[in-house]
Amino acid sequence: MTRRALITGIRGQDGSYLAEHLLAEGYDVWGLVRGEEAAPRIPVAPHLEGAVRLISGDLLDQRSLIAAIEQCEPDEVYNLAAISYVPQSWRQPEATAEVTGVGVVRILEAIRTVSGVRESQPGRGGQIRFYQASSSAMYGNARETPQNELTPLHPHSPYGVAKAYGHYMTKSYRESYGMHAMSGIMFNHESPRRGRQFVTRKVSVGVARIKLGQATELRIGNLDAQVDWGFAGDFARAMHLMVSQHTADDYVIGTGRLNSVRQLVELAFSYVGLQWRRHVRVDPQLVRPADVVVLRADYGKAAMRLGWHPSTPFEDVVAQMLESDMRLLSIA
Incomplete structure (x- = not known):
């Protein structure tokens, strides 16, 4: 059934x-x-x-x-x-x-x-x-x-x-x-379906717009924040x-692996062949005063009992997001 x-x-x-x-x-x-x-x-x-x-x-x-x-x-x-x-x-x-x-x-x-x-x-x-x-x-x-x-x-x-x-x-x-x-x-x-208000999608859309000549800079908050993505x-x-x-x-x-926002930015700009330092501007107004302390998953129980492991590296996720946003912005 x-x-x-x-x-x-x-x-x-x-x-x-x-x-x-x-x-x-x-x-x-x-x-x-x-x-x-x-x-x-x-x-x-x-x-x-x-x-x-x-x-x-x-x-x-x-x-x-x-x-x-x-x-x-x-x-x-x-x-x-x-x-x-x-x-x-x-x-x-x-x-x-x-x-x-x-x-x-x-x-x-x-x-x-x-x-x-x-x-x-x-x-x-x-x-x-x-x-x-x-x-x-x-x-x-x-x-x-x-x-x-x-x-x-x-x-x-x-x-x-x-x-x-x-x-x-x-x-x-x-x-x-x-x-x-x-x-x-x-x-x-x-993923490419993430809302644009989240930092990963904000970066992928921003980098795609810069690559396509629709913008010149990306304003970001805390580059040193680390996330288990x-x-x-x-x-x-x-x-x-x-x-x-x-x-x-x-x-x-989770993945048990930490990446910083700086690494996210570097990956995204590198994927489209641009130097991130030429386009990124740190905006103090975007830095949260109460950012969460480092959160990193211990998914050992899921691995042992469910046989689950993450199979998509973060680098591949960033690439998927860039490809999708480049395509979306090109036809917009």
């Missing part, structure tokens, strides 16, 4: 890569979108249009979530929707709490409600499996490096705090109700591996 998955955040980077992976695995994939039954558009991945069925629902409205789950009858639910840009979470802390934090509970309650109906009606299918996209931002000013599943959480942004709430609630529902619910503690992951497609594969396990558990997913 064909397995069915429902993905929130289907129109984002992670949702689109997960949809691709699940479709390749033979799944029937549904995507939750806000508002009325919107036009079947997935801007970051137009090739998925028609392959993924979109259904209306809202993380702020539990009734809509129950209705969506009842309609598509998923075997697996992946919650990837969130207000995920940290500076935006500072501007909208209450909205971040409602969507990124309490929204998780609404989905868990919706699954629990529908699962109760299934259990009372034989033949409706087994237990619904739930995946929550947790974040390394929950570690915040981490007290140890690298970070693993046992590292204490110390978030210092509204986004990190909201993610920590959703993370703990997922664990609570697993332990209290026996739900097959798990969290993936995802470190930074990038992976590839979104690799992380989507990890999500599916987690959900496929017989026993639900939480896993750290």
